[in-house]
Amino acid sequence: MNPYVLMILLSSLGLGTTLTFSSSHWILAWMGLEINTLAIIPLMAQHHHPRAVEATTKYFLIQAAAAAMILFTSTTNAWITGQWDITGMPSPATSTAMMFALALKIGLAPMHFWLPEVLQGLDLLTGLILSTWQKLAPMALIIQTTQTTDPLILTSLGIASSLIGGWSGLNQTQLRKILAYSSIAHMGWMIIVIQYAPQLTLIALGTYIFMTSAAFLTLKVLSATKINTLTTTWPKSPILAAITTLVMLSLGGLPPLTGFMPKWLILQELTKQDLPATATIMALTALLSLFFYLRLCHAMTLTTSPNTINSAPHWRVQSTQTSLPLVTFITITLGLLPVTPAILMLTT
Known part of the structure; x- marks a missing residue:
């Protein structure tokens, strides 16, 4: 272009x-x-x-x-x-x-x-823009209109998105579809708490953008679009494979990675609002999402390439794109959890 x-x-x-x-x-x-x-x-x-x-x-x-x-x-x-x-x-x-x-x-x-x-x-790269930047304007309008919306509708949208995003991603082999269902699940976490603490929605949206950007950029460097392609990641670049594994675990919300922060705060807020059943359902749906992230991590680190694969193996990672955005997003995705109190101070 x-x-x-x-x-x-x-x-x-x-x-x-x-x-x-x-x-x-x-x-x-x-x-x-x-x-x-x-x-x-x-x-x-x-x-x-x-x-x-x-x-x-x-x-x-x-x-x-x-x-x-x-x-x-x-x-x-x-x-x-x-x-x-x-x-x-x-x-x-x-x-x-x-x-x-x-x-x-x-x-x-x-x-x-x-x-x-x-x-x-x-x-x-276009999928990255669609999954991150294109969410900003509608989310701004949702935050402004949430006080006049029936809380039951927001809760239903949040639970349905988290459940469907986690459940539908289980049997996927295409990485872009997995990231799409990941987006649906993360949007559900943002919507479920927006009526009680909009600042937590902003924190969840920010961390989601950083984590998803890191995931898309690492997959772009690896030229990976299917799970089968990930099986050759470790011979090509062990360091990048390990980093990509941590990025996926952060998307799943495992501590001590950044993705644990919004889920933890949202569950805490739901508990404060005397909604233990909703918090329990959201925590269980997070396990569904974590399962298909663990599938990706297993493919990258604990398996070897099969004898016959559908795609031609590239045994070297050759990339001419700038690495500064990738390094920035990866650093934030992996190490932002300790500054959670500071982030909360800035948003309150």
Whole structure:
């Protein structure tokens, strides 16, 4: 892709997210979401592969439907209340419809079916943008509208996302689908606590972005898209294989890695809110997600390559991409847990 066109598209991504962040009017927020969607469409279809074109078409149709639902709901709310403020949605019907539209935007269960299929058709770097940056603007709107949304709906979305994200990832062999179901599960953890402690949602979102970025970038360096490909990781680069294992365990939420921090804080907050049953269900769904991360770790470190594999083995890791972002994300993913008190002080 032409570097000038790439610069314009990336600038448009930043502009759309910034516009949504800074707006208090539903029309401006909707415009920001649309700029975001239109900017990532050429990035998704740049390889002209049938799978990429199919994924781009699916993504465009889903996002267009969600945007139309947001516009319809905000217009209905303005007709009822006479104002367009994002935080002013007293009607249960409009607040519920808006929450489901935003859930469709970010892929919360049960509106999650498009996300694994779309992510599977993209290259790893575009999938990284879809899994991280594209979550920011809808999450900002969800945080602003959560106080007018029925708590039962938020709890149901959170439990369903965590359960489906963990359960559906168990039988997957494609790494991009596994990361897609990981995204669904992590979104469930953020939604479950958003009504009680929005700052914990921000902490969970930040740690998720760092961990997912580290996972996508390491898989990009390894040129790995299937679990079978990971079996040749250790002979190619033992250090990178060990680091990737720790990144996957951090995504699973094992201490003393960074991924344990948001899960621990969220379970603690649910317990404080006198919701032990919800906290127990969330803890059990975390075990489902941890299982398929352990499958990846087992493939990378405890198995050898079979005699016949479906992909050609590359016995050297050759990468011309800059390593600074990769090193930064890996360092944060592996070592941020001890500064949890400082992070809590900054967010309260």
